[in-house]
Amino acid sequence: MEVLQRVKNYWTERSDTFGVNMFSESEKEYDKIWTEILEEKIALKSVGHVLDIGTGPGYFALNLALMGYQVTGIDLTPALLERAKEHAVRLKCDDKTQFLEMNAQSLEFEDGSFDVVVTRNLTWTLPSVEEAYIEWKRVLKPGGRLINFDSDYGAVSFIEQKKQFPHKAIDTKRSKECDEIKDCLSISQLKRPQWDINFLDSIGMKGVSIEDDVRKRFPKELNYERDGCPLFCICMEK
Structure with missing residues (x-):
């Protein structure tokens, strides 16, 4: 089975429970920290x-819409997009968001359409990150900013993480599927995030800024992705 279809199937299976409690009262501190991080990384003063x-x-998209940005969110998984649309209506920001089914490696937008491209926990799942980065640069306006939050998941075993962190949301079957997906991807063999920085530099992206582990901003009691795999953030401009 093609890897993108496996990824789509994986998230379709998780769609019943994934993101159900977004922007709830119990998540306020978590949401506040992410808002601060996004404001800092984007630095556009809520325009664009x-x-x-x-x-x-739709977690990032909705957070950004609540901050005042106009946001387009894309994903391969229709079930998750439907959940994003439902959240947008509930949060009264559906006028600032649109959600589209689309392949991250082949975008259906004109050149220079966006002020910012943001993504989280995606690049490690892509068959051709090179194609994706070239596309993301293409749709950015001159001076636009690319912000990528991701982890070097190729260096870890999801099955071993499951044993070490039993509180994690994914079960053993899904952990095994994650391992099988990452093991067939070339990006899993690369040293990240240094490879990403070098490639982005080679296609003309500039002004690199990197944060080694965004998780450090979250208090331990939130248990935010405390799974032994740092969540790095790369920011570069076109």
Whole structure:
């Protein structure tokens, strides 16, 4: 089975429970920290059009819309996009968001359409990250900013993480599927995020800024992705 279809199937299976409690009262501190991080990384003072790639149930897209940005979120998984649309209506920001089914490696937008491209936990799942990065640069306006939050998941075993962190949301079957997906991807063999920085530099992206582990901003009691795999953030400009 093609890897993108496996990824789509994986998230379709998780769609019933994934992102259900977004922006609830119990998540306020978590949401506040992410708002601060996004404001810092984007630095556009709530103006402009943002593309959220791999939006899933719309967490980044909705957070950004609540901050005042116009946001387009794309994803391969229709079930997650429907959840994102439901959240947008509930949060009264559906006028600032649109959600589209689309392949992150082949975008259906004109050149220079967006001020910012943002993505989280996506690039490690892509068969050709090179194609994706070239596309993301293409749809950015001159001076536009690319912000990528991701982890070097190729260096870890999801099955071993499951044993070490039993509180994690994914079960053993899904952990095994994650391992099988990553093991067939070339990006899993690369040293990240240094490879990403070098490639982005080679296609003309500039002004690199990197944060080694965004998780450090979250208090331990939130248990935010405390799975031993740092969540790095790369920011570069076109």
